[in-house]
Amino acid sequence: MRLLIVEDEKRLALSLAKGLTAEGYAVDVVHDGLEGLHRATESPYDLIVLDIMLPGMNGYRVCSTLRAAGHDVPILMLTAKDGEYDEAEGLDTGADDYLTKPFSYVVLVARVRALLRRRGQRGGSPVHVVGDLKVDTGARRVLRGEDEIALTAKEFAVLEQLVLRRGEVVSKTEILEHVWDFAYEGDPNIVEVYVSALRRKLGAKLIRTVRGAGYRLELPR
Numbered sequence: 001m002r003l004l005i006v007e008d009e010k011r012l013a014l015s016l017a018k019g020l021t022a023e024g025y026a027v028d029v030v031h032d033g034l035e036g037l038h039r040a041t042e043s044p045y046d047l048i049v050l051d052i053m054l055p056g057m058n059g060y061r062v063c064s065t066l067r068a069a070g071h072d073v074p075i076l077m078l079t080a081k082d083g084e085y086d087e088a089e090g091l092d093t094g095a096d097d098y099l100t101k102p103f104s105y106v107v108l109v110a111r112v113r114a115l116l117r118r119r120g121q122r123g124g125s126p127v128h129v130v131g132d133l134k135v136d137t138g139a140r141r142v143l144r145g146e147d148e149i150a151l152t153a154k155e156f157a158v159l160e161q162l163v164l165r166r167g168e169v170v171s172k173t174e175i176l177e178h179v180w181d182f183a184y185e186g187d188p189n190i191v192e193v194y195v196s197a198l199r200r201k202l203g204a205k206l207i208r209t210v211r212g213a214g215y216r217l218e219l220p221r
Helices: 010-022 033-042 059-068 084-092 105-122 153-164 172-179 190-202
Strands: 002-006 026-030 047-051 075-079 097-100 127-130 133-136 141-144 207-210 214-217
Touching (some): 002 010, 002 033, 010 026, 010 105, 026 033, 033 047, 047 059, 047 105, 059 075, 075 105, 133 153, 153 172, 153 214, 172 190, 172 214, 190 207
Parallel strands (some): 002 026, 002 047, 075 097
Antiparallel strands (some): 127 133, 207 214
16 A cells, blocks of 8 residues: 655654555655645555645645545554644544554554544455455455465555455556555566565465566456
């Protein structure tokens, strides 16, 4: 899943991005409210971590502008302020949750996961059945019968993209943008490495390479 962090404290923003990337998310970071609004309206994100005190445009205005334009992306607001009024104001503008600085990184990750689970439940069950596999995108687990198959965060993120679009061809570029991030400049063949790892763990026939187009998760016949 792809996250956007809009936070002007650069050290905090990069620390959060590093941690969330290790959790298996693709993370983009901007440090200005106007740039955050532009990114959020031009690119599809699964969740936005939005600071309130920002240059250019504050988080309240960014949030209310997105909601007025019909964007329903989950928004987790961050602020150094404290008090019921500030929290109420943030939620009134359309934020889904609110976290006051300083906060525990573990708590932030738990809030992010909860918001993503909630959004997944609105869109249907987070458990996808593919043959004898059950892929739970909420709990981030893969089961074959009663046995859990251990995947790394990035392996699961690649599989998730294929599962959510099973039966369709998903291009290498689309996987890179959703699993790594918008600014990834490494070797695009990294996708092939993770697809190979998934085939070893889940079965060679599960993921088909469509030459020149991408990959397709094969539906059982």
